Amino acid sequence: MSAETSFLTPLREQPLKQLNRIAKRPPIDIEFQDLTYSVPDSSCKSGWRQLLKSVNGVFRSGELTAIMGPSGAGKSTLLNILAGYVTAGVKGSIRINNRPREMKLFNKLSSYIMQEDLIQPRLSVRESMTIAASLKLSSSIKKEEKIAVIDEVINLLGLETCYDTRSEHLSGGQRRRLSVALELVNNPPVIFLDEPTTGLDNVAIKQCIELLQKITRLDRTVICTIHQPPASLFQNFDQVYVMANGYCVYNGSPNRLVQFMSGAGCLCPPTSTPADFSEHSLLIELVQTNPENINVLQTYAQNGKCNMKDKRVKTAQYVTDSLNLNEIYQVTTQSGSTPQDIIFPTSFWTQFCILVCRMLLQMKRNQTMLNIQFFHHLISGLLIVPLEVKLLRREYFNRWYSLKAYYVALNVAALPLLLVNVLMFAVIVYTLVDLPWEPERFMWFCLLGIAISLCSQGLGYAIGAAFNILNGSVVAPHILALILALAVYGMGYKGGIEPLMKALMSTSYLRFGLVGLSGVLFNDRKPMDCNQIYCHYRNPDLIIRDMGMTDAKPPNQFIVVMGFMFFFRLISYLSLKYSMTSELRNTIVHYAAKIVRQKET
Template sequence: MHKNEIMEKQVALRYNQPLQQLNRIAKRPPVDIEFQDLTYSVRDSYTGSDWRQLLKSINGKFRSGELTAIMGPSGAGKSTLLNILAGYVTAGVKGSIKINDRPRTMKVFKKMCAYIMQEDIVQPRLTVKEAMMYAAKLKLGSEIRQCEREAVVLEVIQLLGLEKCYETRSEFLSGGQRKRLSVALELVNNPPVIFLDEPTSGLDNFAIKQCMELLHKITQLDRTVICTIHQPPASLFQNFDQVYVLANGYCVYNGSPASLVPFLARANFPCPSTYTPADYIIEIVQSNPDTISSLNNIIQNGKINMMIKDKKELVMSSVFGSDICEIYNDPIQTGCNNDQDILFPVSVWSQLAILLSRTFLQMRRNHSVITIQVLHHFASGILIGTIFFQLGNDASQTLSMFKYILSVNVFFMYTYVMVPVLIFPLEVKLMEREYFNRWYSLKAYYFCFTLASLPLMILCSVMFLTLVYILSDQPMDMNRFLWFSAMGISVGLTSQGLGYLIGSFFNITNGSVVGSSALAPLLALACYGMGYKSGIEPFMKVIMCFSYLRFGVVGFSATLFSKREPLNCNDLYCHYRNPELLLKDMGMQGEDYKMQFYIILGYMLLFRVLAYCGLKYRLTSELSNKIVYFAAKIVRQKE
């Protein structure tokens, strides 16, 4: 049957049998999230000593099959609560969080939930179909057949109304379509809980309506959908099943939207007819701090849930009553059958293969970047080769060869340090959502972008090195040329590793400053001592070892000048006709270019390991928050 006919047939069955294939392949039970006496404290960044409570012993329960909105004014703690419930923040949190009346286990819970962040960042240069298929390969496991993955992808796409843009690349999607694609990518493995941070921000009214319809469709599948929203319009406010309002870290309302007006009237804050209930409660808690205490006492900081019974009577029921959903004793409660499933559905090597396939497809379509890199290497090779044209075998121009060697080093240094510094933070931002939602491990991603950049980098580098080698009239010795190329590529890879290291710790603005500032002393140390013979101070020799460019300069010099026939001399006397004498005067006599190459590779490994550690620290908020929290706790105890 043709693919379009399959899609049309499934569209007709979409509402009668939603996600039938997905529920069969990745069945998940409903999940209720309950929290009691939840408190979150952070150290004041201004005073450095005081602790500030962002959440203050709040309570609540968010049920499956309901669309819950966390509301409140700016700074109320909406995103903080969402981040804590999603497991994005764990350090500094006190109180209990239960899943189906059992204590939450983070390793298990992360497998059960999806967190869709405010920015609709999706992988570029992929069609909706391709993005969904890669998500299915990563999230459904290797035991699922290809035809089953395709069936699941079609079901999810149809549920979210993305059929018309099935073959459209992500950069050409509208804001609403991109939001739906973000949700579709996370629905592929049928998560029981979905968190959304400000899902309606940046959307027009029509797109907001589509977004809300989408979220309601998801809740009808017994999913728990929780989102933050600032001040929804009246038409949007009534679409929520439950509203949880925060103010200054306290819960001031917990219940259905229809119950809010009667609740405010009972609390002696009647809502004027000219106000929408959502706007009014946010306005009164902002204008009068005493209102927060009054509303908080009535709602008992979230322990009470307000609802309308039979559309007439306002009922106050305990959140922690007997209506808690049943406790699942089967391991399927978690969606995991063993420890490997808890980590990732597919192995690290399978993740790497899938990510490499996706990355190479994106790179192949990114024609502008490929063209710029090729032209940059070609033009730079022609320029440097022309500046030092046919000077490589001229004994009267031997000192110019050091400028030539420095030029080659500087080219590789700036080209491969600054590109990752400027691009890598954007790559991390793209990857953050996928990594937190457990698509793949950080190791697989790190190996992927390390390996994916090698083919183009090596090809362009060899082109550049061939041009500068031939145009400068270096010896036509294959072994010498191969080591010259190996030295240049190793300096480029090490510079790239340094760029990744800087990019993993800093954003683009700060990284560009740090990168350019770090390169100046590295280059100065690389040139230090030229002409000193063996008279370089011992402590400076130690300091010079901290510059990998120094080993590049020595390695290039030894490669070009060691064990070489006397150079051509067109003058009456050429002092450096014997290249070994030049190496002696430059303090490089006896240096082995192979050893320089191995040391540069050592720096490359060091920079890449440190970049991995920096990336893990930056992405794993649990780790970084815990380090900051425990460090502050130790300081506080000493005080």
């Protein structure tokens, strides 16, 4: 049987025994009441557009819940709010096991698997799972126990046959399973999935939903958005939450949908199945073609308060109300836990070491990147723009590691290759231009080359963090063209550069690098050899003077370039933090829109 068809393996009688032993988690129910969410919209009279309109519901542990509805109904918005990915502009209450949700603790108990299969490239399934376990399980847990947990999760998801296969060689179904496996490794009681069946064929969709069913039977709360499940799989969900235009138009079991629709006065044709009636044709057509139907259905469903779900006996009980919040949101079985343990299970140093090792391994296996950088440094300097912001967003939101640990590891992992390439470039250039072999002069030539490269790398990080790839590819050349133009402006003007242009030139780190390198080339040199009758620039001091670089002292220029380097890296870190922290980003946008609206009124 192929790896693609053997999507699942039967659960053992005691599933995830090792994981449940070392990473105990309480079953969690999520309840939300009068949940409202608005975004700025100038086309609306009020200046705000409501995406959610006082919706209600309860999603319980041990159940697979599907949030359905037509495009624009508010499915992903509701999922993002329940997961904590969006918080600004949200009104209403969200409770966890009858207690107010506390985000820092809830983030440790939930995982959000986004629509795209965001998996680290150039790592095998075994390596990816080992790194995930090292980051997401406490450092106090023994290596042998972590390996046992990895084996349990791999066996549960049927990934044994591709244990040593690299992620770029996995099929679509295997990549989706690996995405789930990476988040299961720390035993989260709540799992959110955004459109998990997108891009899969009917067989893979069936296998994916069956996998989610098996996970819920481990007393997990699994909530997913789904657009069009096959009619044959509609009954596989324990609860469906149908949305339209920001309202809940049905909340309950799939097999009670016909009864609900009949009670609301919308009869289902006898030839239609409940799945056809809800998702494939009739319900979508009803809510899309006539807004009155939305009002009728959401009123009958009490906007989600009425839950027409079959009663069932829960096999496990969650923590009782008598316990305090820390006990309800228990994140570790170890004693002496600190607030940092609640946010991240491992220390900054542990995260840093693991991430550096991962990045160096990926860099070693990325032959294309190594070759490009090698030949690129033979010709010119270095500019690196990070391409894994999406992947970082997933791992950071699911609390694999802190942003500081990732960012420091990223800079440190890139440093060895940068130093080797820059020194290679410096030796080649220094030799070809026949500069005097003086230790101090050569040292400053190398230091300035390294400083310029680090500064260019920092600028690349800043652009990559602030813009997506498409916008960054447009912004970067324009910024570099301006920096380069300011760097060479005024050559031949001696000291006659205008004050305004001097101020503008001081914003170009390449200008300081160029002045420093010119000082290395021409300061304190003997008259240069010349076989002509008259050589005006035989004296190096004249060159420095006419280029307007009389202050070309390499140490001073080196300090300024390094200052630019730290500035660019600070900007890139803040940009990453802004893009990673959806709460901060949404809060800024929300309050900015409020201020604008208040000024207009």
